[in-house]
Amino acid sequence: xxxxxxxxxNMDERKVFINPHxxxxxxxxxxxxxxxxxxxxxxxxxxxxxxxxxxxxxxxxVPHNLPEEIFITDTxxxxxxxxxxxxxxxxxxxxxxxxxxxxxxxxxxxxxxxFLYSKKDRDAVYKCMERGYEFPxxxxxxxxxxxxxxxxxxxxxxxxxxxxxxxxxxxxxKMKMTRREVMNHYLSVVRDCLEIGVSPxxxxxxxxxxxxxxxxxxxxxxxxxLSKEYKIPVKIRACDxxxxxxxxSGAVIPRSVQGIIYGLIAHGEVPSKWLEWHGHxxxxxxxxxxxxxxxxxxxxxNCSLFGIGERTGNTPLEAMVMEYAQLKGTLDGMDTTVITxxxxxxxxxxxxxxxxxxxFVGASFNITRAGIHADGLLKNEEIYNIFxxxxxxxxxxxxxxxxxxxxxxxxxxxxxxxxxxxKAAIGKDHPITLKVKEWxxxxxxxxxxxxxxxxxxDSLVIKLQEELNIALV
Numbered sequence: 001x002x003x004x005x006x007x008x009x010n011m012d013e014r015k016v017f018i019n020p021h022x023x024x025x026x027x028x029x030x031x032x033x034x035x036x037x038x039x040x041x042x043x044x045x046x047x048x049x050x051x052x053x054x055x056x057x058x059x060x061x062v063p064h065n066l067p068e069e070i071f072i073t074d075t076x077x078x079x080x081x082x083x084x085x086x087x088x089x090x091x092x093x094x095x096x097x098x099x100x101x102x103x104x105x106x107x108x109x110x111x112x113x114x115f116l117y118s119k120k121d122r123d124a125v126y127k128c129m130e131r132g133y134e135f136p137x138x139x140x141x142x143x144x145x146x147x148x149x150x151x152x153x154x155x156x157x158x159x160x161x162x163x164x165x166x167x168x169x170x171x172x173x174k175m176k177m178t179r180r181e182v183m184n185h186y187l188s189v190v191r192d193c194l195e196i197g198v199s200p201x202x203x204x205x206x207x208x209x210x211x212x213x214x215x216x217x218x219x220x221x222x223x224x225x226l227s228k229e230y231k232i233p234v235k236i237r238a239c240d241x242x243x244x245x246x247x248x249s250g251a252v253i254p255r256s257v258q259g260i261i262y263g264l265i266a267h268g269e270v271p272s273k274w275l276e277w278h279g280h281x282x283x284x285x286x287x288x289x290x291x292x293x294x295x296x297x298x299x300x301x302n303c304s305l306f307g308i309g310e311r312t313g314n315t316p317l318e319a320m321v322m323e324y325a326q327l328k329g330t331l332d333g334m335d336t337t338v339i340t341x342x343x344x345x346x347x348x349x350x351x352x353x354x355x356x357x358x359x360f361v362g363a364s365f366n367i368t369r370a371g372i373h374a375d376g377l378l379k380n381e382e383i384y385n386i387f388x389x390x391x392x393x394x395x396x397x398x399x400x401x402x403x404x405x406x407x408x409x410x411x412x413x414x415x416x417x418x419x420x421x422x423k424a425a426i427g428k429d430h431p432i433t434l435k436v437k438e439w440x441x442x443x444x445x446x447x448x449x450x451x452x453x454x455x456x457x458d459s460l461v462i463k464l465q466e467e468l469n470i471a472l473v
Contacts (some may be wrong), residue, residue, distance in 0.1 A: 031221075035214030036180040041169030043209060046255065047244075059250040062262040065297035066327070067272040071110040072320050073302045074099060075278070077124070078113045078141045078161075079314055080304035084352070088183060091350060092124035093131075095305070098342050100133045107135025108318075108324060110300065113161055116151040125155060139201065144189045152198060159199040161237065162189060166216050167206035178401065179215050181452050187222055194230040200237040200340030203278070208244040212253045212263050220268030235274040236264060237302060240289060243282030243312065247292035257289050261296040276300035279315045281307060286315040291323045306354060306361060315400050318342075318360050337394040360393060367398045368409075375408035401452040403444035410436045414461060417454065418472055432464050 014028035076099075077092055087095075094283040096112060103109030112128070115121040115370050129138050136410060141161040142148035153159045162334040164186045165171065171182050186202070193200040202223060210216050238260055245257045253259040257277070264270045275292030277300070279286040307316035318339045325331045343361040346352045356364040366389045368377060376383035381397050390396040398416050399409045407428035414433065415425045426433060439460060440452060463473060 008033070030164055032213045032217045032267055034179060034183065035211065036178055037168075037214070038178075040172035041211045041214065042168055043254065045187040046252075047209060053244060053255075053256060055246055055248065056252045057248070057250045058252050058451075060252075061250060062258050062296060064260075064295050065265070065272070066295050067297060067299045069273070070286070070294050070301075070324065071108050072103075072317060073111040073113070073276060073300050074109060074136060074304065074317055074323070075113050075302050075309070075314060076305045076317070077121075077402070078115055079278075079310060080308045081115065083310045083313070084308060085303065086118075086120065087350070088125075089120050089124045092121075093127045093174075094345070094349075095342070096124075096131070096136070097129045098338055098345070100131070101335050102321070102338040102342075103135050104331070104335060106332050108321075108332055108334050109136050111139050112136040113139045113141050116142065116148075116155065122151075122155065132154050141203075144186055146189070148190060149192055152193070153196060153216065154256070155350055157198070159235075160193065161201040161203050162186070162193070163205055164202045164219075164420065165205040166219065167210040168215075169209055170206055171215075183215075183219050186219070186227065189283055190223060190226060190234065194226060194232050194234075197232065199233050199235065201276075202239045203239050205239045206241045207238045207260060208242065208254050210254050212260060213267070217263055217268045220264060220270055224269045233274055235276065236268075236270045237276040237278050238264065238293070238298070239278040240280055243280040243285060245279060245285060245289045247285065247288050257292045258296045261293055261298050265297050272297045273299045276302055277309055278302040280310065281312040281314065286313070287319045287323065290315045290320060291327070293325065294323075306346070306358065308352075336392050340394045364400070366395055367400050375406065377408075377412050396465045401440060401457060403440070403448075405440070407437050410440065413457065414472070417458065420472065424472075426472065431468055432461060432470060433466050435468070436460060 011092060014030065016027055017027055019026040046056060063266065077087065081402065082085055099109045099112060114125050116125065125138055125140070137159070138157060139159040139161065140152055140155070140157045141227045142152060143163045143285070165175065171177055171179055175182055177185070190200045190202065204210070204216060205224055207216060223234045223236070244255050246255050247257050249260070253263065261275065261277070264275060265272060275298045277290055279289045286307065290303070293301055301315060303317035303320050304314040305317045307313035321334055321336060321339065339360060343354055346354060354361055356362045359365055366385060368384060377385070377397060385397040396416055399405060399412045401413055411426055411428050411430065411433045414420065420426060436457065443452070461472070
């Protein structure tokens, strides 16, 4: 990791030197040549296909390496859009505006990537670029072919992602090439980008089933040579396309997130600031794997809003906003109330139903139904609320009323719904609370099985204020 411009021909000739970061003697990292095998390495021992994939360990531990600056990139308009009905140009531009506000003045939401294939997408790119925002930067995504490259040239984008599939599943079975042939093909397209001053971002598709030492690292070293030759960044996106990555300490590559990130930095010579993780959620590990990538040296994690993406989805952008705050101890100017605005926009304008129990954005994310929990909330909401959701997300903690809510739940609902605070707040023994409880009990005694709606309770409370001559609001 710490040696630059090494020239070695024999693994036994590696030098011993003092590591300036910990003052310990260290052996030079080996250089891994391309292994141009005639047979694909499909890691059948880890991925038997007719069984659940296996997680193996060798207990090789790599150090934490959190970059000084970490950030988020977005794929809502690319990977997110290819898994759902296409967005309109206006919807894309509106969400891009939201991302600009959410990322704050430091641009923690650093980039958005776009398709270029349809007129609608190209129109959206032009309109977003016209906004003139520094962040998120508008970037594109293309396949590694000359025809797609022409689209990038025509629009004048400064950075583009390039699909460079790196597992033998893709190289041998999909592309029908050898490793040497596919590497030369990829390098030619990257060189075309660099020739006109476009910064390439190489998407190493299916990295968690790839031969890290036999193909990925040698390929990345060649990419870094091109970057030095042209003096233009060549970025690397490590794509956990099938969600096979694991964040367990001591797991073996290619499934180990720590091992992949360490290998790309230490052996592939990829700078942290050019390294990005793109995860999928097939095994429920998208968020934990993305956080792990940050912790072990990747500066960027690639996300989609609400995790909407291919199959089980990508890493949710809103989740990584919260992970960022927990790791850094600050939001660094991000406006998290925009997350709630985006959720409302998706529901009302786009017509997408967010599952109610989705963290941070689902309708039930900070709503409790249990009476004992509601009693705790009534006394102090910190007991059962993860943080001040009213302040951070503009989502006050709420309770839903059912046969288990009790007097505490009803009192909390009334106070929350009508924004009754301090001396105006009512308690479990208030006459209106008692009357509402009687009505709720009668509903369920008569066979009701559904939750009481806000509209029903609002109508009842208005009626009770008139009957009891009590004004709450």
